[in-house]
Amino acid sequence: MSRTVRTRPEASGQALSEAYDTALLDLDGVVYAGGDAIAYAVESLATARAGGMRLAYVTNNALRTPDTVAGHLTELGIPTAAGEVITSAQAVARLISEQVPAGARVLVIGGEGLRVALRERGLEPVESADDDPAAVVQGFGGPDLPWGRFAEASYAVARGVPWFASNTDLTIPSGRGIAPGNGAAVQVVRIATGAEPQVAGKPLPPMHRETILRTGAERPLVVGDRLDTDIEGAFNGEVDSLLVLTGVTDGAQLLAAPPQHRPTYVDHDLRGMLTGQPEVGPAGDGFRCGGWTATARADRLELEGEGEALDGLRALCAAAWTAAGDGSCGLDGGKALARLGL
Numbered sequence: 001m002s003r004t005v006r007t008r009p010e011a012s013g014q015a016l017s018e019a020y021d022t023a024l025l026d027l028d029g030v031v032y033a034g035g036d037a038i039a040y041a042v043e044s045l046a047t048a049r050a051g052g053m054r055l056a057y058v059t060n061n062a063l064r065t066p067d068t069v070a071g072h073l074t075e076l077g078i079p080t081a082a083g084e085v086i087t088s089a090q091a092v093a094r095l096i097s098e099q100v101p102a103g104a105r106v107l108v109i110g111g112e113g114l115r116v117a118l119r120e121r122g123l124e125p126v127e128s129a130d131d132d133p134a135a136v137v138q139g140f141g142g143p144d145l146p147w148g149r150f151a152e153a154s155y156a157v158a159r160g161v162p163w164f165a166s167n168t169d170l171t172i173p174s175g176r177g178i179a180p181g182n183g184a185a186v187q188v189v190r191i192a193t194g195a196e197p198q199v200a201g202k203p204l205p206p207m208h209r210e211t212i213l214r215t216g217a218e219r220p221l222v223v224g225d226r227l228d229t230d231i232e233g234a235f236n237g238e239v240d241s242l243l244v245l246t247g248v249t250d251g252a253q254l255l256a257a258p259p260q261h262r263p264t265y266v267d268h269d270l271r272g273m274l275t276g277q278p279e280v281g282p283a284g285d286g287f288r289c290g291g292w293t294a295t296a297r298a299d300r301l302e303l304e305g306e307g308e309a310l311d312g313l314r315a316l317c318a319a320a321w322t323a324a325g326d327g328s329c330g331l332d333g334g335k336a337l338a339r340l341g342l
């Protein structure tokens with residue numbers, strides 16, 4: 001399936017918060033960064049909710065419980081109930097519960113979020129490979145997870161006990177730099193055992209399924225900052241997505257995105273939920289959005305016109321993605337992006 005920037009007639013001019021019934025929001029880089037709310041997040045979410053849109057927060061981080069995440073959001077000025085938070089711990093607990101007997105023991109390498117999610121499914125968290133576990137589950141354990149936990153997982157996995165991972169994000173951004181994420185911890189056990197885990201988190205279907213089951217969303221809009229988790233998860237779930245530029249993705253990465261990483265919409269920040277998204281259409285041998293026209297030439301992307309920087313980026317995306325087809329656009333868009341200040 002080849003996707004370009006789509007214009008949905010029913011959404012044209014209509015705010016996304018009205019065109020979709022539920023926003024499935026990523027947290028880090030979308031709602032907050034480190035401990036602080038991202039600019040315009042608090043007021044944009046309040047406005048979307050007041051207009052009738054349901055909000056749900058979808059995180060690959062299995063360490064914190066939904067209660068803890070909801071408390072953090074509420075403190076930031078975004079009143080949130082635990083039931084509005086969906087974690088990869090919940091998704092992996094459901095996946096395990098479908099493959100082991102009711103009440104089975106599960107060896108946990110991870111934090112409280114994982115233990116709470118397992119108990120919610122009637123499973124019994126245990127701590128040792130000698131506890132006769134029916135499954136092993138690995139989720140982010142935070143900085144204090146002892147090395148010996150990886151040994152416990154490896155003993156059980158090497159014996160053939162089914163192995164599950166909440167998510168495989170290799171890194172976790174922190175205020176002090178980039179730290180190893182659960183994907184790095186999973187890699188440790190993979191090296192020791194040669195086995196492969198079943199994974200639940202974004203962009204994989206178990207996480208999307210958990211989100212839809214818990215929210216009852218009928219017309220969901222995925223809102224995220226990462227192409228290879230949030231946007232690819234939306235693509236795999238065949239739902240629309242909004243990329244915000246407040247997190248880890250920049251304009252150059254967006255232009256080079258292969259089909260599964262191309263969002264339906266792009267905007268600066270969460271204010272994009274409250275507006276209609278402008279039309280992007282063909283113009284000559286290129287694409288127009290607002291005052292800008294973007295054209296794919298032999299070796300570069302060319303941009304002409306003036307107006308809103310975001311419209312220029314939308315036109316460039318259409319030109320780049322159409323030129324790339326089912327692949328990644330290799331054309332140089334540096335000069336065009338610099339002109340937009342992006």
Ligand SMILES: [Mg+2]
Pocket residue numbers: 026027028029030224225226247
């Ligand atoms: Mg994020």
